[in-house]
Amino acid sequence: MTVAISRQAPSACPACVAAPSAEAIAARAEALKDTRIALSLPTIHCSACISAVESALNAYPGVKDARVNLTLKRANVDAEMSVDPSDLVGLLEGIGYEAHELDVATIQSTATDKAGRDLLMRLAVAGFASMNVMLLSVSVWAGAADATRDMFHWISAAITLPAIGFSGQPFFRNAWKALSAGRLNMDVPITLAILLAVVMSVWETALSGHHAYFDAALTLTFFLLAGRYLDHRTRAVARSAAEELAALEVPRAIRLTDGAEETVAAADLRIGDMVLVRPGSRCPVDGEIVTGTSELDRSLLTGETVPVAAAPGQAISAGEVNLTGPLTIRATAVGQDTSLHRMADLVAIAESGRSRYTSLADRAAKLYAPGVHILSALSFVGWFIYSQDLRTSLNIAAAVLIITCPCALGLAVPAVTTAASGRLFRKGMLIKHETALERLATVDTVVFDKTGTLTEGTPVLSNLGDHSTADLEIALALAEGSSHPLSRAITTAARAAGIKPAQITDITERPGQGTKAKWQGQTVRLGRNDWIGAEAGDVTSAWLRVGSNAPVQFRFADDLRAGAAETITALKAAGKRVMLLSGDSETPVADLAHRLGITEYEANCLPQTKLATIESLSASGAHVLMVGDGLNDTAALAAADVSISPATALDAARVASDIVLLGRDLSPVADSLVTARKATNRIKENFRIATAYNVIAVPFAIIGLATPLIAALAMSSSSIIVSLNALRLR
Amino acid sequence: MQVLTMLIPISLILGGLGLVGFVYTLRSSQYEDPDGDSQRILSDQWDDHPKP
Secondary structure (H helix, E strand, O other): OHHHHHOOOHHHOHHHHHOHHHHHHHHHHHHHOOEEEEEEOOOOOOHHHHHHHHHHHHHOOOEEEEEEEOOOOEEEEEEOOOOOHHHHHHHHHHOOOOOEEEOHHHHHHHHOOHHHHHHHHHHHHHHHHHHHHHHHHHHHHOOOOHHHHHHHHHHHHHHHHHHHHHHOHHHHHHHHHHHHOOOOOOHHHHHHHHHHHHHHHHHHHHOOOOOOOHHHHHHHHHHHHHHHHHHHHHHHHHHHHHHHHHHOOOOEEEEEEOOEEEEEEHHHOOOOOEEEEOOOOEOOOEEEEEEOOEEEEOHHHHOOOOOEEEOOOOEEOOOOEEOOOOEEEEEEEOHHHOHHHHHHHHHHHOOOHHHHOOOHHHHHHHHHHHHHHHHHHHHHHHHHHHHOOHHHHHHHHHHHHHHHOOHHHHHHHHHHHHHHHHHHHHOOEEEOOOOHHHHHHOOOEEEEOHHHHHEEEEEEEOOHHHOOHHHHHHHHHHHOOOOOHHHHHHHHHHHHOOOOOOOOEEEEEEOOOEEEEEEOOEEEEEEOHHHHOOOOOOOOEEEEEEOOOOOEEEEEEEEEOOOHHHHHHHHHHOOOEEEEEOOOOHHHHHHHHHHHOOOEEEOOOOHHHHHHHHHHHHHOOOOEEEEOOOHHHHHHHHHOOEEEEEOOOOHHHHHHOOEEEOOOOOOHHHHHHHHHHHHHHHHHHHHHHHHHHHHHHHHHHHOOOOOHHHHHHHHHHHHHHHHHHHHOOO | OHHHHHHHHHHHHHHHHHHHHHHHHHHOOOOOOHHHHHHHOOOOOOOOOOOO
16 A cells, blocks of 8 residues: 555655655655556447547556456556546546546456466366367277277377366365365265276276276366356456455545645554545544534444534544535544444354355255265176176276266356356346355345435435425525535425525535525524524434524435335235334334335344344244345344345445345346246256256166267266256346 | 378377467466457557557
């Protein structure tokens, strides 16, 4: 994070001028290295966009190289230290492209997908080797005999041994890990089949036998690696999109040193630092307000929608959003010690829903692995008793293992999850966890958070009709003088109703209180209840007072998120139990529950209450889906069987959940339950296909009729059938 | 059967060349941006001379 500090041009930073040593350090850092800037460009889509963005960026002084990645909708810029990312954002917005700066440190982990490349390399080696070996095998099947056949087998062995040694490593490693932990997984029979096939084939070749399974071993590795790669790819796409969401919040703060402003990385703040929090931005530290009055939005932390007044001497927590006036804060806790992080620790305490779940593939492996091993051992023993011939018996045992090898089983799950995740991704859902879909399919209870999940978190005026036109005209005039969310809501509603603002003079805004002006010689005020002299209500409200008349109340409701009503209706129609748990007060929660037709709701929930409710639901046998966005939801999100959070949620909440909703619309939630159920059915269907194939093929292997040709045909056809079945999901 | 002494090495070398080519493209990050690459081909920006 030193990058952010040293990127400051010395001349543009008064603090550095005041401290010459700092200036020297900055200059040295500037001479040493360039900086990397990453920009998110959500609207680019064609070659014209690429060249427009690239030529604009490359023409900017100080930019060394800029390249657009259309797949990730991102631009990577190599620039000199003096280039300010916000200037580049401005430059691109000037030519008509929406741009956001990304935190380079956060996206770096996915910039080069090492594991994916590694798998792709192994897949390629297995693919090329199997093509060559298959070429030789076809000649053997076509009738090559004696010395020719032996030579072909030896060449095959020379290709297969190193290729398997390299490509098969992921399976060998996983199998070893499972065995040394005393468990069985799908990789154990895979490893055994591959190794036994190779060893038997080398032995057969040495004795100039007729059958060698080199091609089977290689194609098996190839198909299984393809399954692994699909699986990895699906999750890598979701992960990089999720990380981009996190990277959009560049953790910077404004530090005040002797009255001079300095932009620093939030991680570099120390206890006792003075931090300036501008209206509209999130507080980076826990602290005490030194100067300034304002209002704070705590909805992400507690779910409360009513803004809280803030004045000097008051405590402020990291994560609260400053609404009206600038605040100077003395930091009392920074980084990992802030209440934001302490609350995230609750997540660690909650027993995670995903660790309780055993995936379908693992359950299948538990049945399957011992089954094939016993079958193979029995056929070996049977044949040895019958023929007293070790070589034949081992050959049969190997054939049984190869024929039953879970090639189709290895593809059964990843092919379906890839298709289903792709489908949901196009609808705006990111599936982050590998078993999320399977867990989603079992859900029977859906728990929602209110603020920011079912509602947008932005207020709308709810009682416009109760006011006289004169009051509305004055309120509109006053509201236009402020950028407070409630003022903006009044402006929007009044303008939409065709109200014209009244003529007012001497308009002044008192941060944290309201707006005051003169109207026809009278003082008119719009603002908080205690400033106006009205009684506090439990609904978000602003008050208007004309002269000494009685105060008039403007009530606000939280705007419903798009698709919220449809989602609740669809979930109830599908027979799910729907609950609402909110940290907000009784009236707004009851009001919202009534509007959406939710009968079970609870208000004033603490994070612990939400967690306890989820846990007691799980204990009573329910499978719970939790949908939430706030810090007070994180523990509940982690404890639920499966969890969804919107893209606007706090980072901690997005990390705790399995699925992230990218758009503003909530309706994909109901769809995802249907898709998940379909996907799980498809997976089970695939298992059934694979089992049916084994039931037919295994007897041939046991009575010794399986040849390498039959094995190759059976294996490929079952893999293709399973993949095609998965594609039906689209 | 003399032809085999030619054909087998040739098939192995051709397969090997394919693999080497793939490894080269993978190492030089040519699979990072498939969407962008399919669009860049339509741009006439570097038609006259390659990008310096």
